[in-house]
Amino acid sequence: MRILNRNSTFRMIDFQEFGGSQRTFITERQIIEQLWSALKLPIRTSRQRPVLNLIAKLFRDGWMLSADLEDLIYALDPRLEEINLDVSKLIAALRFSWEKVCFRPRSIATGVIEYNALRPEPIAAVLILLEQFGLQTPAYELVNKLLPSLKPRRRKILTVEELDILWYPRFRGRNSPVALGSENYDGDWIRMREDESLSTPAGYKARLYRHKTDDSMLLDVSAPRPRKLMQTKKMICTECGLEWLKGDPESSLLHRREHKKRLIYLRPLPLSEMIAEMSINENSELVTSASPMWKHEQMHLRAVAFRREMHFDFPQWVSPENKAAVAKTKAHGYLFTNNEQVIVGACSFQPGARLAEPDRWALDWVWIAPVYRGKGILDDRWDKFKQQYGNFWVSHPVSEAMQSFLNRHGDLDMMK
Numbered sequence: 428m429r430i431l432n433r434n435s436t437f438r439m440i441d442f443q444e445f446g447g448s449q450r451t452f453i454t455e456r457q458i459i460e461q462l463w464s465a466l467k468l469p470i471r472t473s474r475q476r477p478v479l480n481l482i483a484k485l486f487r488d489g490w491m492l493s494a495d496l497e498d499l500i501y502a503l504d505p506r507l508e509e510i511n512l513d514v515s516k517l518i519a520a521l522r523f524s525w526e527k528v529c530f531r532p533r534s535i536a537t538g539v540i541e542y543n544a545l546r547p548e549p550i551a552a553v554l555i556l557l558e559q560f561g562l563q564t565p566a567y568e569l570v571n572k573l574l575p576s577l578k579p580r581r582r583k584i585l586t587v588e589e590l591d592i593l594w595y596p597r598f599r600g601r602n603s604p605v606a607l608g609s610e611n612y613d614g615d616w617i618r619m620r621e622d623e624s625l626s627t628p629a630g631y632k633a634r635l636y637r638h639k640t641d642d643s644m645l646l647d648v649s650a651p652r653p654r655k656l657m658q659t660k661k662m663i664c665t666e667c668g669l670e671w672l673k674g675d676p677e678s679s680l681l682h683r684r685e686h687k688k689r690l691i692y693l694r695p696l697p698l699s700e701m702i703a704e705m706s707i708n709e710n711s712e713l714v715t716s717a718s719p720m721w722k723h724e725q726m727h728l729r730a731v732a733f734r735r736e737m738h739f740d741f742p743q744w745v746s747p748e749n750k751a752a753v754a755k756t757k758a759h760g761y762l763f764t765n766n767e768q769v770i771v772g773a774c775s776f777q778p779g780a781r782l783a784e785p786d787r788w789a790l791d792w793v794w795i796a797p798v799y800r801g802k803g804i805l806d807d808r809w810d811k812f813k814q815q816y817g818n819f820w821v822s823h824p825v826s827e828a829m830q831s832f833l834n835r836h837g838d839l840d841m842m843k
């Protein structure tokens with residue numbers, strides 16, 4: 428699955444595409460025929476000594492020259508040597524780009540020879556991709572050497588080859604199919620007929636398609652245990668209201684995290700700090716710049732809930748992270764508690780919200796958890812608020828629920 432985000436150059440690489448996100452490659456017909464004949468040969472034992480020597484050399488030099496890579500691939504899967512496969516051509520078809528290197532010149536030298544070479548990570552990626560084509564090129568020798576440098580979490584940015592290495596132990600044999608088409612292959616494999624097929628001892632299933640009329644050709648190889656494409660379903664959580672994709676682990680994880688966070692204010696439980704506060708403070712619901720941080724956290728949570736519900740850009744309460752802003756705030760918050768000493772909602776008053784009326788207070792926002800709505804939470808406090816803040820203004824936009832509340836209390840002029 429290749430997900431292209433229309434708004435940016437961001438491209439999502441699905442784990443099934445590890446080993447190269449582009450899954451169909453084009454090459455000379457002869458290379459495909461050679462690969463096919465190699466796949467049909469019985470497996471040969473890898474030549475372990477040259478493999479280990481070449482890998483040791485790779486780590487000593489930091490590079491592997493193209494000739495050595497050919498030796499490595501031949502040593503891993505001797506069938507490719509038997510059929511005399513042009514490894515350079517295959518690697519070019521698989522879109523790996525060689526880098527140019529040379530040996531350090533002696534002091535008297537005036538020229539060097541340039542070689543094609545690859546670093547260890549692309550070498551591992553080449554082996555991983557060839558294995559996905561059903562060849563016997565296990566990459567674990569290399570992967571095991573490279574993994575320790577990729578595991579630390581502080582390595583935030585990876586190349587696509589490093590991603591292949593990171594995912595190899597987990598997703599080996601589970602990739603989506605890879606294909607190699609001849610140069611005149613037009614992408615329309617439906618009009619082609621399956622000519623031959625075979626299964627490798629490792630369980631890869633290879634099919635060779637030939638065109639009915641022209642001589643185009645396609646080699647298609649699927650993994651032994653391909654994971655089914657994620658069947659995702661859009662869900663809206665009835666408890667927290669979040670939209671998420673069922674079947675997508677990333678989205679489920681996000682939902683679980685967010686769910687927990689949202690339930691703190693949607694299904695609130697008694698808070699020990701608030702219970703203690705209520706026993707010593709007559710005005711325990713009030714939150715000002717002098718209030719303890721936990722109160723600001725509770726206010727901020729509900730300001731975020733209000734923002735989310737009203738689709739505003741910013742929560743209308745200072746972030747408790749910003750201690751300086753908390754110390755300076757002139758707003759008065761209220762944390763509404765019910766008989767069970769649970770914080771069921773909050774509201775905030777702001778002085779001088781309108782330039783023309785610097786002395787008038789404004790009711791900025793009111794948010795009550797949905798399960799506690801319609802229980803008279805705000806009604807119980809309304810007269811006290813009017814005494815405290817006088818003829819305060821109700822900040823716009825005013826929700827329909829708030830309009831009918833004001834209407835009920837004969838206070839519609841508070842919107843003016």
Ligand SMILES: [Zn+2]
Pocket residue numbers: 664665666667668669682686
């Ligand atoms: Zn939820």
